[in-house]
Amino acid sequence: MDAAIAALTSLGFSADDIRDTIYEILQAYDNDAVIGWRFIREYNYKMVVNMLQYKRMKEKQAKSKHEKKYASYSAEAPTKCYGMNSDEDDDEA
DSSP, rough: OHHHHHHHHHTTOOOOHHHHHHHHEEEEETHHHHHHHHHHHHHTHHHHHHHHHHHHHHHHHHHHHHHHHHHHHHHHHOOOOOTTTTTHHHHHO
């Protein structure tokens, strides 16, 4: 695990993300660490890097979607609020 973290943190991934992703891969192999690590090492951590990049892409898409959804709300915010203490309420009474 330490070798994977050392190799992949230099690519800009956090140690926690690397660790979580490796655990996800090992779970896919029914927690058989021997087989899981064999595949991880044979492909020079490419499987881990691919999963980390996929997670980043999904996070960016979700963030972008959220920003687009709420961007229109801030642009259309009312400039005046009518409520219980508004002067307009006193005029109508």
